[in-house]
Amino acid sequence: MISNTGSAAGGVLSDTARLCLHTITTRPWSLAECVRHYAAAGVRGISVWRNCLETTTPSEARRMIADAGLTCVSLVRGGFFTGATAAERQKAIDENRRVLDEAAGVGAPLVVLVCGATPRQSARTNIEQIREGIEAVIGHAAARGVKLSIEPLHPMYADVRSAIVTLRDANDLCEAIGSPHVGVTVDVFHLWWDPALQAEIARCGRAGNLLSFHVCDWKTGMADMLNDRGLMGEGVIDVPAIRGWVEAAGFGGFIEVEIFSNRWWQEDQHRFLDAVVQAYLQHT
Amino acid sequence: MISNTGSAAGGVLSDTARLCLHTITTRPWSLAECVRHYAAAGVRGISVWRNCLETTTPSEARRMIADAGLTCVSLVRGGFFTGATAAERQKAIDENRRVLDEAAGVGAPLVVLVCGATPRQSARTNIEQIREGIEAVIGHAAARGVKLSIEPLHPMYADVRSAIVTLRDANDLCEAIGSPHVGVTVDVFHLWWDPALQAEIARCGRAGNLLSFHVCDWKTGMADMLNDRGLMGEGVIDVPAIRGWVEAAGFGGFIEVEIFSNRWWQEDQHRFLDAVVQAYLQHT
Numbered sequence: 001m002i003s004n005t006g007s008a009a010g011g012v013l014s015d016t017a018r019l020c021l022h023t024i025t026t027r028p029w030s031l032a033e034c035v036r037h038y039a040a041a042g043v044r045g046i047s048v049w050r051n052c053l054e055t056t057t058p059s060e061a062r063r064m065i066a067d068a069g070l071t072c073v074s075l076v077r078g079g080f081f082t083g084a085t086a087a088e089r090q091k092a093i094d095e096n097r098r099v100l101d102e103a104a105g106v107g108a109p110l111v112v113l114v115c116g117a118t119p120r121q122s123a124r125t126n127i128e129q130i131r132e133g134i135e136a137v138i139g140h141a142a143a144r145g146v147k148l149s150i151e152p153l154h155p156m157y158a159d160v161r162s163a164i165v166t167l168r169d170a171n172d173l174c175e176a177i178g179s180p181h182v183g184v185t186v187d188v189f190h191l192w193w194d195p196a197l198q199a200e201i202a203r204c205g206r207a208g209n210l211l212s213f214h215v216c217d218w219k220t221g222m223a224d225m226l227n228d229r230g231l232m233g234e235g236v237i238d239v240p241a242i243r244g245w246v247e248a249a250g251f252g253g254f255i256e257v258e259i260f261s262n263r264w265w266q267e268d269q270h271r272f273l274d275a276v277v278q279a280y281l282q283h284t
Numbered sequence: 285m286i287s288n289t290g291s292a293a294g295g296v297l298s299d300t301a302r303l304c305l306h307t308i309t310t311r312p313w314s315l316a317e318c319v320r321h322y323a324a325a326g327v328r329g330i331s332v333w334r335n336c337l338e339t340t341t342p343s344e345a346r347r348m349i350a351d352a353g354l355t356c357v358s359l360v361r362g363g364f365f366t367g368a369t370a371a372e373r374q375k376a377i378d379e380n381r382r383v384l385d386e387a388a389g390v391g392a393p394l395v396v397l398v399c400g401a402t403p404r405q406s407a408r409t410n411i412e413q414i415r416e417g418i419e420a421v422i423g424h425a426a427a428r429g430v431k432l433s434i435e436p437l438h439p440m441y442a443d444v445r446s447a448i449v450t451l452r453d454a455n456d457l458c459e460a461i462g463s464p465h466v467g468v469t470v471d472v473f474h475l476w477w478d479p480a481l482q483a484e485i486a487r488c489g490r491a492g493n494l495l496s497f498h499v500c501d502w503k504t505g506m507a508d509m510l511n512d513r514g515l516m517g518e519g520v521i522d523v524p525a526i527r528g529w530v531e532a533a534g535f536g537g538f539i540e541v542e543i544f545s546n547r548w549w550q551e552d553q554h555r556f557l558d559a560v561v562q563a564y565l566q567h568t
Contacts, residue, residue: 119504119520120520120522122522122525123477123478123479123481124479127479154439154440155438155439155440155477155478156438156439156440156509158476158477159477159502159504159519159520160504160520163477163479165477165478169479192442193407193439193442193443193449194407194439194449195407195408195411195447195453197407218443220403220443220444222509225440225506225509235443236403236404236443236444238404238406241406
């Protein structure tokens with residue numbers, strides 16, 4: 001479905017009807033604070049990071065989110081399916097079943113997968129183990145009514161986080177698995193550099209596999225490879241162009257702001273939330 | 285040609301007959317120091333970075349290298365062909381002609397190209413400008429007897445250094461240009477993460493386009509995105525496997541150690557050079 005507010009493909013976003021935040025974006029806040037302040041700022045969706053569930057049960061989280069009038073978009077994150085031994089890989093599968101239980105408890109229709117990578121295993125071996133891991137939990141996902149979404153990560157995380165590093169890889173894997181319970185997530189930070197991106201976004205749209213869309217920005221000269229992401233407009237990514245491709249591929253769901261930033265986490269989070277909303281309206 | 289010493293595809297390197305160092309690897313040393321100490325350590329090839337030519341003329345550099353019995357493998361680096369205006373791009377073309385003159389003066393048969401990227405230009409536009417830039421200097425390269433080698437860089441450098449970020453992109457561009465004076469460089473640091481790497485190495489070997497091979501290692505948790513490369517064996521890259529693919533593709537030339545490392549540059553460079561030779565024999 002294409003939302004009917006502020007979502008003409010590539011056009012200006014005129015309101016916050018499709019704006020979702022990842023709780024990690026405002027990491028200093030508890031889930032209760034996230035829920036309250038997001039709703040007050042006009043944010044309509046929330047993607048819950050699992051660290052929030054260390055102090056809140058899934059059912060409490062679900063109630064808080066519903067009471068604030070927010071929609072739960074995804075639980076972040078499952079995955080990390082690779083491992084040097086079968087025992088390690090089984091442990092990951094068991095953990096992913098718990099993640100799916102939590103997602104169902106929170107009311108998240110989707111679990112984002114950071115697929116995993118084991119150093120010095122070949123990309124091919126890692127990808128095979130990822131496929132086996134995902135296939136082992138599809139039945140559980142179906143039973144819980146939760147989808148699994150493969151998120152390709154930037155190749156600078158290929159050593160220990162994900163052997164799936166391009167949208168082509170994610171599409172290949174998703175189509176090889178061929179399950180209605182498995183799709184892909186497009187995150188501009190990870191994928192913006194790829195000359196094949198537009199074609200691969202169209203491909204996953206055609207296949208009905210495009211499940212979610214994450215935005216932030218890539219700053220030249222990042223101080224940290226993990227926690228120095230930029231707000232949309234602070235970096236080099238043409239976010240509106242990529243959003244246009246995603247929408248042309250038929251996606252009209254939430255636009256999820258996911259920013260890890262030591263710099264922004266040190267700021268007053270109310271001021272940061274205002275900046276997120278402005279960046280969403282002006283540079284997304 | 286396949287060298288007959290220490291070069292059976294994928295086998296152990298039993299001597300330093302194919303060992304080449306980039307002068308940037310021992311950045312604290314002058315060209316004269318590099319030449320003297322490399323030769324004494326059994327290194328046989330040298331790739332000269334242009335900063336060395338700020339204090340030494342190309343012909344002096346050529347004489348020093350020959351007197352030490354070293355082979356000059358490449359001049360590093362040309363490229364940076366993209367730009368927002370035609371005037372900027374013409375300036376880059378003029379600069380690359382000077383680089384080719386310097387390469388001929390030094391006796392380098394090859395110029396390595398870091399192709400360039402202009403932020404907020406699409407990958408497609410950047411790649412088109414790179415193609416135009418290379419094509420504009422092919423005649424000059426042919427006249428000087430110097431080849432141009434397209435080096436795909438890691439996608440984490442796609443913002444300002446290179447829109448050519450996979451070996452597939454480099455092979456596509458090289459084949460589209462279709463000149464005997466243009467080929468590609470395989471650097472394990474930039475390319476190790478790509479599931480298509482083995483196939484693309486075979487492809488550029490078949491096409492006769494595989495001109496040079498760079499090694500170092502990728503360390504998990506790098507302190508710096510540019511200057512924290514590892515010595516072979518310090519990181520996650522299976523360098524011997526990739527060397528095996530390169531040799532199976534018909535490449536038997538120099539194996540070039542190119543390391544940018546604030547950590548190693550702070551060490552005694554004689555001790556570092558010993559470590560390079562050991563890492564070459566044990567982990568390459």
